Amino acid sequence: MEKQKALYEYVLRLADDSLILGHRVSEWCGHGPILEEDIALTNLALDLIGQATSLLNYAGELEGKGRDGDALAFLRYEREYKNLLLVEQTNGDFGKTIMRQFLFDAFRKPLFEKLQHSSDQHLAAIAEKSLKETKYHLKHTSEWVIRLGDGTEESHNRIQESLDALWKYTNEIFYKDDIDSVLISENIIPSSEEIKAEWTKTVNDVLEQATLTIPSNNWIQEGGRKGFHTEALGYLLAEMQYMQRAYPNMTW
């Protein structure tokens, strides 16, 4: 695979993770469990939508077909979205939202740490900016995982259940194919093994403090990176794309 094409596909994956998760988290706005947390969740959503915007615009440039970030965000079909299955999962209760975010942040932080030294300048710049935000996200979600895990019996059971439900999607975080191989060889992205080691360490450490147990069921569910999604994504896209689909070819 040619480098430019690989980079386009890779940036799209990163972008779609931010876009879809940002959309999910934004669903909380106005409904958070306490006012302070409502503000914090909205901040998370804002950061993710901001990352998605930078990444999608860059993907549009790399593709070179005249599509901008909005065209990529709102006018693709479901099969063309390349986000992780993890991030499209429905919000559930606050604990599930936090666990989903934590499992994601624990991956994004080491990833952006490496990507800020990417040989691709544009990607490096986006990673450097996003890293600052992601560090806060991981701190925030780690604290909540620990608080809920080691809080009351109810909160412990709830968040353990969320961990159990989401665990099967975590392996996909380290999915690797030709796209990755080409970019690793060009020093554009790090190897997923490096990231996985750090992710595992963070997850083990936080879950231990939270008195939570890593599920023994190791069934792996993946497909998002290739465009095969769960049933949850279609509804999300129907809502997100509503205006662009109902009123085509207009500016807003």
Added chain:
Amino acid sequence: MEDKNILELERRFQEKIDNDIKIEPNDWMPDDYRQTLIRQISQHAHSEIVGMLPEGNWITRAPNLRRKAVLLAKVQDEAGHGLYLYSAAETLGADREETIDDLHSGKAKYSSIFNYPTLSWADMGAIGWLVDGAAIMNQVPLCRCSYGPYARAMVRVCKEESFHQRQGFEIIAHLAQGTPAQKEMAQDALNRFWWPALMMFGPNDAESKHTVQSMNWKIKRSTNDELRQLFVDVTVPQAEMIGLTIPDKDLKLNKETGHYETGEINWAEFWEVVKGNGPCNKERVDARRKAKEDGMWVREAALAFAEKRKNK
């Protein structure tokens, strides 16, 4: 003897007010002054929080990435305003938890405008332009309110509100200059939000039971009708500029006074919505109550965890 003391305290209090010296949380104040402020500040806080819902309704359907981010930031600002205002009310001894319970039980009111539904994207424009625009008219004078913490909170709130007003106007102006479908959407939003926006200033001065005392205490610095007039005078030319029509066949400019005169506001509708009979009253309060109930286990866990760590 005691009565004499109270009279003296009241005299000194009014003297401060008359000399534009701010009243601070630990200063002596008449109980009615305190209660009036608690009522007004908590209503204001509730309005910010309930006000997140009609706009929150469109975050997941915003038409592009920029609009989505701006709307998110805006609604987040409202949450921030709610937070300052609940804190300002706490300086008067109003417990935040109890204040919020009053909202959920229907005892406390919030601005009626948020009981109207948001039915199209153009409503995000109309709300920013008209609702935040009207809120600014109400709130700018509050920066000079006699109670220090409220006045200071309002300085920041007003800066953000003026940004909100501009973002709303930008949305609606863009639509008004867009395709026929977009223009129709913009006009429809103006038609639905114009009259409720005028009602935001409250009843006519003759009907407003709190105005006189609040003006003497400098909690309120202009009357409802004065502020409403100011809003109409500013907004009508803006509508003309972007080619939208104010839905009031009686609207005319009085050349002598230089002010616009509007048709009669439907006060029966206003009072029905205040009483709880608006299109979305139940949905709004139910949403707030649900957020609190669904979050109960989270708050309990946070408290239990903090307690455990303290004992470690």
